[in-house]
Amino acid sequence: MNKWPAIAIILVLMFPIVPLVKAQPLIIISVSQEYFEGRPGDIIKIPVTVRNVGNETAYNITVYISGPVKGFQYTMAAISKLEPNQNTTVELTIYIKDDARAGTYDLKIVGRVGALLFEKPIKVRVLTVIDYKLDIQVKDRYLYGSDVEATLIVKSLSNGVIVGTISYELYSEEGLLKKDSWVTYINPQDKWSYTLFLPKPDVGKYTIILRAEFAGITKTITKNFLVYRRNLTYEAYFENGIIYVRVVDKEGNGVKDVPVEIEGVLFKTDPYGLVKYEAKEPGVYKIKLNLDGRIVETFVEVKKLFISWEQKNGTLILYTRDASGKGISNVSIEAIGPNGRVYAVTDENGRAEISLNETGYGLITVKAESSRYIGAEISITAEKPKPKETTITITTTRTPTPIQLNETPTQIEQPKRGYGYLPIIFVISAVLFGTTSYVAFFMPIILEEQLDKYYFVKVKAPKLRGIKNLRYEKVINAVDARATKGKVSIDGNKVVWEIEELGPEEEAFLQVLL
Numbered sequence: 001m002n003k004w005p006a007i008a009i010i011l012v013l014m015f016p017i018v019p020l021v022k023a024q025p026l027i028i029i030s031v032s033q034e035y036f037e038g039r040p041g042d043i044i045k046i047p048v049t050v051r052n053v054g055n056e057t058a059y060n061i062t063v064y065i066s067g068p069v070k071g072f073q074y075t076m077a078a079i080s081k082l083e084p085n086q087n088t089t090v091e092l093t094i095y096i097k098d099d100a101r102a103g104t105y106d107l108k109i110v111g112r113v114g115a116l117l118f119e120k121p122i123k124v125r126v127l128t129v130i131d132y133k134l135d136i137q138v139k140d141r142y143l144y145g146s147d148v149e150a151t152l153i154v155k156s157l158s159n160g161v162i163v164g165t166i167s168y169e170l171y172s173e174e175g176l177l178k179k180d181s182w183v184t185y186i187n188p189q190d191k192w193s194y195t196l197f198l199p200k201p202d203v204g205k206y207t208i209i210l211r212a213e214f215a216g217i218t219k220t221i222t223k224n225f226l227v228y229r230r231n232l233t234y235e236a237y238f239e240n241g242i243i244y245v246r247v248v249d250k251e252g253n254g255v256k257d258v259p260v261e262i263e264g265v266l267f268k269t270d271p272y273g274l275v276k277y278e279a280k281e282p283g284v285y286k287i288k289l290n291l292d293g294r295i296v297e298t299f300v301e302v303k304k305l306f307i308s309w310e311q312k313n314g315t316l317i318l319y320t321r322d323a324s325g326k327g328i329s330n331v332s333i334e335a336i337g338p339n340g341r342v343y344a345v346t347d348e349n350g351r352a353e354i355s356l357n358e359t360g361y362g363l364i365t366v367k368a369e370s371s372r373y374i375g376a377e378i379s380i381t382a383e384k385p386k387p388k389e390t391t392i393t394i395t396t397t398r399t400p401t402p403i404q405l406n407e408t409p410t411q412i413e414q415p416k417r418g419y420g421y422l423p424i425i426f427v428i429s430a431v432l433f434g435t436t437s438y439v440a441f442f443m444p445i446i447l448e449e450q451l452d453k454y455y456f457v458k459v460k461a462p463k464l465r466g467i468k469n470l471r472y473e474k475v476i477n478a479v480d481a482r483a484t485k486g487k488v489s490i491d492g493n494k495v496v497w498e499i500e501e502l503g504p505e506e507e508a509f510l511q512v513l514l
Contacts (some may be wrong), residue, residue, distance in 0.1 A: 328372075359426055
């Protein structure tokens, strides 16, 4: 066989292959050791040798570490130029972060030239760190009457699971109140917590001690808190239709958010220490205050004005009284009639006069107002007096009878005539005077009056003697009844009032809520 054609065929086949075999860089990465150890917070420095074993110069070589992102932080290095058979050394750094878990990790040192990658595997072991911290979350001061919550916390600073014991003790000034203990584990960077609840503790100083032991490491923390009561005072009064309750501290400043209950309705004091309650009906209002856990009860009596009147010729006489019949002074009176408005103020006896010539006659509306009482309003009809009848009466009483006796002798015999009804008038007057005197001096006086939902009864003993074992009964549908003296009971639809004794001219009052 001729060998030349064969050689020619071989050359032809090799021709396209020759251009593919080109010169290119080829690098080798080496390290002095392949295993490293560290704890969270440590920095590991790794010297890396890079050698170009190719037949071409290597440009822009990048050397870096490839591995897990969580728990680690890496650096990188760059080599701008590396000739064939030339080597150089760079330093890479691994930072182990605090959240790195304990264990052994596989990493790679990578060298990159263009699209070519060259790798060198290494191992890094993160050592286990045992550490933790204690905390007690509780306020320094609590008002008496408040609940106390304290949170006990054990925070793991370890990068591995820790197992140990936790315990606490709670002390008051009198000694140990509570204690407890647990055997538990805590995951890396996790925490254990427990809420200690103390309902409305007494006034005094308290101490919480928290203890823990993990992997032979023992720690203790102590926290104190104080339960105290402020020096609070209060006042409660009625004025201008409003019941006021004010709470102040020892400096006289208003205290906010103090619970105040009025007739079963709960309020809290405003920033000025005030609670306002509109009183629309007379009566005794019960008030309960919670002064930092000290419960105080008080009462405010709300009274109502009553108006009575009489007309004397062109004058309207008004009387303002309370439920007991006592006259009330300094009450503002407003009378509105056909001709306009007239104002007046009652005297020390509760009496005021209004000129009907100014208000006009006919329908008149009278209003009575006082800062100490619930006001009253009535409508009355004032009649215009008759001038003629008044003039005749005055002329008759002023007739000069002595002159007539001297001028006419026959008038001396007039007394011999019949007296007509004069003796009868004297007898009736005597009987009435004796009866009223007897009632005033020997018999008790009982007055009754109803106003809206209230029924009032007044009993007054006579002037010359007292009353014993007085019993008053009234058939009436009553919801409640109160008396200034004696005992009151409600039996079905009947109110029974019993008084053992009243002194001469002594008064007692009964108030019935219908």
